[in-house]
Amino acid sequence: MTGLQELKTRRLVLRPIAMSDADAIVELGGKDFAVARWISSFAWPYEEGSAEAFLKTVVGKDPLKTEAVFAITLGGVFIGVAAVEAPGDLEDLPDLPTIGYWIGRAFQGHGYASEAVEAVIDWAFASYRTEAIAARAFEDNFRSRGLLRKMGFKPYSMTERFSRALDRRVSNVVVRLARADFEARKEAA
Template sequence: MMTLPELKTRRLILRPLEANDAAAIADLGGRDFQIVRWLTGASWPYVEGEAEDYVDHLIAADPMKTEAVYAVTLGGVFIGVVAVEAPGDLKDLPDLPTIGYWIGRAFQGHGYASEAVDAVLEWAFEAYGTGAIAARAFEENTRSRALLRKKGFKPYAMTERFAKALDRRVTNVVVRLDRSDFEARREVA
């Protein structure tokens, strides 16, 4: 089973999840409706033990076959998650890995999500040996869609997913980033 490498950016360290991250996931994400409302798999109201079950499952699984999840840390403080699901998550792009992310509200608006997503994209293109990476965001999630657009993701399809916290199906925009577009954007930066 592969162990995820630590990734470093100018301000952040992204590391594999650890068991003690469950409390921060619950506090920053699971108990904040303004985060949970944009996620498909999280319950609302928060179900005690859900974050621990999530972390335990991921620590025991092969990240390349299920989900490679990075804890985003700032000065050693857990501030969010960037994850790459193995190919197969999206019926529209079944051969591509899918990236997703969330940052705690107190840390939003400082470019941390953008910085963390860049680092994980760079890792994922190499680790999966893929020519493209997919993502999906709720159609109403304009901030997430803007970040993906800024990274070079292009619209590919529309889909619906059940959002557990909202207890309904939600329209999602499926986007795709070709490796050549990612590399071209990085050369310009």
């Protein structure tokens, strides 16, 4: 089994998610509609036990075969999640790993998501030995789409996903990031 290592950025530590993170997931994401509405897998209202059920599917599993999930921490405090799903999540780009993330509302607007996403992209390119990475965001999630664009992701297609929080299908923009574009952007920074 391949384990996840800790990733460090200028301000953050991204560590492998743990069962003990369930309460923080619930408080920052599951019970805050302003966060939950953008995450297709979150139910609204929050369903008791869903954080624990999710964690059981990823903690201790091979992250390259299921999902590599990192707790984003700031000074040891859990502030969100960044994850890379193994290839197969997106019908349009089935051979690519897919990145996803969310940050608790109190921690939004400080660049933490960009910092975490960049570290996870670096990890994903090295771990999956892939030439591209995919992501998707709700069409009306302009902040997330802007972050992905800043990282170098380019529009690829449109898809729909069922949003449990919104209880309907939602248009999603599928984007793709070529390794060369990511590396060129990092060198220019």
